[in-house]
Amino acid sequence: MDATVQQNQQEGLPIFKNRNFILLFIGSLFSAPGYYVYLIGAEWLMLSLDDNRFYFGMLFFAASVPRLLLLTVGGIVADRFNKRTILFISDFTRAILIFVLLLFLFMDAVTVWHLIVLAALFGISDAFSYPVINSLTPMILEKEQLQRGNSLIQMTTQISPILGPALGGTLIALLGFKGVFSVAFVMLLIASLTVLFMRLKQADATGEKKTPLEDLKEGFSYARKNELIMSIVFTAFFLNFFFTGPFSIGMPIIVKDIFAGNAISLATVQTAMGIGALIGAIFLASIKLKKQGLTVIISLIVLGVIYTSIGMSSYLYLTAGLVASLAFLLQLVNIPIMTILQKSTEKRMLGRMMSLLMTVSTGLVPISYVITSLLIAVGVSIQTIIIVSGIVVMFIAIYNLKNKKLRTLISS
Structure with missing residues (x-):
């Protein structure tokens, strides 16, 4: 009952007087950069362990x-259970996984397969945290606050590729892999621990209880x-x-193999992003x-042009500038789309819709x-892979000019 009263008191408050939003904001300031500190460490460690790309x-x-x-399962879980608890378990589990990696490092026993298994376990954690993060903001903010709230949460997420790689690259250079993973663990x-202080209203338990399969069918029907x-x-x-695979795999390889760079060089590109x-x-x-x-459509067209240019670049700092421009355009695509979907989706369906969107849209990743x-x-x-992929992205975006439903999407 107390949790319900506290939640109701939070509604309608200015964003930075909303206790739940502040805690979510602070938690994101540690969670996302901590993940990127781990990520640059894992990427560089993999590149150092084996020359086979x-x-x-x-x-x-x-x-x-x-x-x-597991994203669809994560969406069902997000709609059925306390989102704060799910977010806590996700971040805490990641911390424990990094701690295990640290133990292997101290024993000098890390192999490429340890990193691959660890990545798979991180993927499982992501499947449950992603639907929660994307469905939590509409629960603690009013509709008219959503674009600003999403943008602020995105700021914490995007500080991550700035602080994370910069801190991670520096730590690798100064303290080695043990140092970088220790910082990631603490963050x-x-x-x-921060998200444990959030107080969310419990899900309405009235009405007919449905099985997970029925919840899943309802979600698909709603989306259709x-x-x-x-x-x-x-x-x-x-x-x-055409974007995720070539870009995610390509940038570290370009930095190391084409530019003959080091961990600081990779941090420079990721920081620019x-x-x-x-x-x-x-x-x-x-x-x-x-x-x-x-x-959204125009941003995608320009994004395709810049993506193609990245494949043609022969200079580290030019590439970093192009990556920064590309990242700016990605925000003009992602935030408006996410805000509109949050506004137009019933709160009881948010977890399932966010997970369904991510599941289907990333199906080919x-x-x-x-x-x-x-x-x-x-x-x-x-x-060559990036150049061809950039051209395809540009043509897909141009084709969407015919998409009247998307083209005429306006703010409400």
């Missing part, structure tokens, strides 16, 4: 498969009747195939987009990782 691609594939398979532990969700998912389904994304989030927190659908890895293994340069 196929294993590096498998690091991403191992994380994406369990995430994809994720703090994030998990929503033309906007189906339109966005269909586009994202193909875009992610964080800066661009942060600027995009601040931009959207300060204005209200009117023609959101047209903004594991295949993207595998194909990118195989192309690299048979001798196709990563720059």
Whole structure:
């Protein structure tokens, strides 16, 4: 009862007087950067352990498969149980996994397979945390606060590629892998403890209880009747195939093999991405987009051009600048779409809709990782892969100018 009263008192408050939002904001400030500190450490450790770049691609594939398979389950769990508890378990589990990796490092027993298994376990954790994060904001903020709230949470997320790689690269250079993973462990532990202080209203227990299978069917039926969700998912389904695999796998390989860089060089590129994304989030927190659908499509077209240019770049700092521009445009795509979906979805369905959106839209991502890895293994340069992928992304975006449902999407 007390939790319900506290939740009701939070509703309608300015964002930074809303206790739940502040705690979510602080938790994100530690969770997302902590993950990126771990990620740059894991990526560079994998590149250092084995020269076979196929294993590096498998690091991403191992994380994406369990995430994809369990996202729908994560959405059902998010709608059935306390979101705060799920978020705590997710961050706390990640901290424990990093602690285990530290033990292997101290025993000097780490292999590429340890990192791949660890990535898979992180993917399982992601499958339960992603639907919670994306469905939690609409529960603690009013509708008119959502674009600003999403942008602020995105700022904490986008500070991560700034602070995370910068801190991670520095720690690798100064303290080695033990130092970088120790900091990641502490940051994720703090994030998990912070969310425990949130007080959320318990889910309404009245009405007929449904089985998980019935919940799943209801979610699919709800999405099928929503033309906007189906339109966005269909586009994202193909875009992610040509973008996620080549970009995620390609940037570290380009830095190390093409630019002959080190961990600091990789941190420079990833930090540039964080800066661009942060600027995009601040931009959207300060204005209200009117023609959101047209903004999304135009941003995607320009994104495709810049993506292609990254594959042609021969200089580290030019590449960093292009990556920053690309990240800015990604915010002009992701935040408006997420805000509209949150506004138009019933709160009881938020977990399932967010997980369904991510499940279907990222369905080809594991295949993207595998194909990118195989192309690299048979001798196709990563720059060629990125150039071709960028051209395809640009044409997919141009084709969507015909999509009236998306093109005419406006702020409400």
